[in-house]
Amino acid sequence: MMFRSTKAIIVGSIFAVSSIILSWALLADSSPFHQDALRPGVLRTVWQILNIPAFAALVIGGPVVAVIVLYIQWFLIGYLGVIGLSRIRNSGESKI
Secondary structure, X not given: OHXXXXXXXXXXXXXXXXXXXXXXXXXXXXXXXXXXXXXXXHHHHHHHHHOHHHHHHHHHHOHHHHHHHHHHHHHHHHXXXXXXXXXXXXXXXXXX
């Protein structure tokens, strides 16, 4: 049980940090992909749709609040994903 929660926290943190890096790469003016991002692409549009809570936080609270909301959103997705997948995998095992 302890291993599962530790693994979930690590995966959730990796999801969260990766989402911040991906957001910077796709959306920021200082990104090396900024010139490519001037033309709206499918990946950029999908990423913006997936992060509607963070964009709402950007409008309401500013950039710091948006990064915090983005981190929490993707941490929870990674954390709950690992917990859910491990429960599905363990449900097929017999408990003797």
